[in-house]
Amino acid sequence: MADTILEVKNLTKYFKTPKGMLHAVDGVSFSIERGKTLGIVGESGCGKSTTGRCVLRLIEPTSGEVLFEGNDIAKYSAAQMRKMRSELQIIFQDPFSSLDPRKTVSQTIAEPMLVHKTVPKDQIRSRVHELMETVGLADRLINSYPHELDGGRRQRIGVARALAVNPKFIVCDEPVSALDVSIQAQILNLLKDLQKRFGLTYIFITHDLSVVNHFSDDIAVMYLGQLVEKASAEELFAKPSHPYTEALLSAIPVPEVGGPRRERILLKGEITSPVNLPNECRFAKRCIYASEECLKGNPPLREIAPNHFVACCKAEQFYQKNS
Amino acid sequence: MNGVNDDIVLQVEDLTVYYELEEETVKAVNHISFSLKRGETIGLVGETGAGKTTTALALLRLVPDPPGVIKSGKITVCGNDMLSLPVQKLESIRGKDISMIFQDPMTSLNPVFKVVDQIAESLEIHEKLSKTEAHEKALDMLETVGISRSRGGEYPHQFSGGMKQRVGIAIALACSPQLLIADEPTTALDVTIQAQVLDLIKDLKDKNGTSVIMITHDLGIVAEICDQVAVMYAGHIVEHGSLDEVFNHTLHPYTEGLFNSLPNINDRKSELKPIPGLMPDPTNLPEGCAFAPRCEYATEACKTTQPELRTVGGTHKVACLRYDETDFHINRGKKHG
Missing domain, CATH: 3.40.50.300 (P-loop containing nucleotide triphosphate hydrolases)
Structure with a gap:
């Protein structure tokens, strides 16, 4: 079946x-x-x-x-x-307009976890690192803003954000x-x-x-x-x-x-x-x-x-x- | 026109274009050369930031200045030296001998003029037609690109994307140019509309003997309508040859990488092999080969020495140091023979 x-x-x-x-x-x-x-x-x-x-x-x-x-x-x-x-999550088409320009990479990825409270607050940081590794984003980008990144990396943020809540x-x-x-x-x-x-x-x-x-x-x-x-x-x-x-x-x-x-x-x-x-x-x-x-x-x-x-x-x- | 070059519509020699900003210099186009015969189509292929569009704008001397500066080079269109012509003469060539279809049909038309008037404009200026004659001819052009004459009085916002792009084509072709530059003419369009537009360009090329520069990142489109292909990377031409040479006897590792990144339509199980990493920052190009940091074949020498574009066989040119070695070949490459 x-x-x-x-x-x-x-x-x-x-x-x-x-x-x-x-x-x-x-x-x-x-x-x-x-x-x-x-x-x-x-x-x-x-x-x-x-x-x-x-x-x-x-x-x-x-x-x-x-x-x-x-x-x-x-x-x-x-x-x-x-x-x-x-x-149920979504990955959007345009990584240039689907990310909040005032949030850093880590804030963007952490947001769904804060909203859904799926991860205790003190573990969010390590979970963000883990997700960035999963989608292939270098650690040093954690405090970057979307405008500093190219389309491919932005789309990786979009993927990490969607994965954040399992x-x-x-x-x-x-x-x-x-x-x-x-x-x-x-x-x-x-x-x-x-x-x-x-x-x-x-x-x-x-x-x-x-x-x-x-x-x-x-x-x-x-x-x-x-x-x-x-x-x-x-x-x-x-x-x-x-x-x-x-x-x-x-x-x-x-x-x-x-x-x-x-x-x-x-x-x-x-x-x-x-x-x-x-x-x-x-x-x-x-x-x-x-x-x-x-x-x-x-x-x-x-x-x-x-x-x-x-x-x-x-x-x-x-x-x-x-x- | 002098007799010797009758057949050559466009000759570009050693073209270099920089954008000189306050703090840095973007090396957009670096020492590129190519030529185009009557009725021939060349595909300029490459990814975002490869310098394709800057090259096209330089041909029309439309590079925004400042910050754009044409550092060196010679561009000859139908016997005219484009870079030294006085502006007045230049204006008599633009839109008549050489014209351009822009990438984005949504923004390249003027929203406050009727489409028929936008097509008629160049006819009035270049062909010295009266208002009514130009109007009539403009409606003919609309029909040629498959839009009914009755819609000439409408404004761009009343048209769909595909139709707007066809209006752009009608404007570009109104004065039967010898050289047409098409900058990603179908990127904003759906596949079935794309097929219509490509067929239209092909038709007009066959009918009028127009030479076309097709700027695209889509190798499928290149295979469809181009005679020769120049692959650009970080402002350099890295491989240049006939369609058959570049597609069936690929030489440059970057070209190979492009092919490997495309899903194979006939074998859905085949794996994609993306090129690792990203294109280098054009304000800070590596000392050696610009592709070396992403290249699986790169050696120490590649990191320090810039490769020159050299002829390998027939009309096939490649800029890669490894071809100094007699038995070097990339995985995809089949030997010339």
């Missing part, structure tokens, strides 16, 4: 805007096993960050259930939720997007090591498909607030069965010369506005395979092969084509 740590059912988040309801997240469901990584990919505005934040209730979901170890934390009171927060589950929201490739690889390796050492479970949000492929066990692809495809990383890359996934994969620039390439599928246009969506397949306007049928309603996510979910009325066809 799989040990499911987090199950999200029918999560929605609507924002009221002057033009109408903005469907940021629209009926998203998924589950993650303990110690695994679920990658969520999609383009800007598809709702991947909002999903991550709704799971942690940093944004209040409009509706839906978030079952963490069997308990629906979406129904928790603020006080109950505060207690839970030490188990969480079980971490949402990594584009943790390497703002970093140079050589530094990006350092942070990715660090996150992988930590996962092995502490048995962490991750939601890994990114727009970078080669990173998500490297990092995740399962991958969910989002488009306009909905999951359009979800499968294991191998399966998704080998047999993409949603036209949007196929286009995304084909658009990855591969740093190889003379090797095999996927045939490039150029999408027309851009993501449509998530405000007041019509009842049709949300991808239909950009889809090269779209037909009459696609305008007759929004296709639900269904399982077309074991653990392979696709929201497209022609999914079987694409699955066949790629197998």
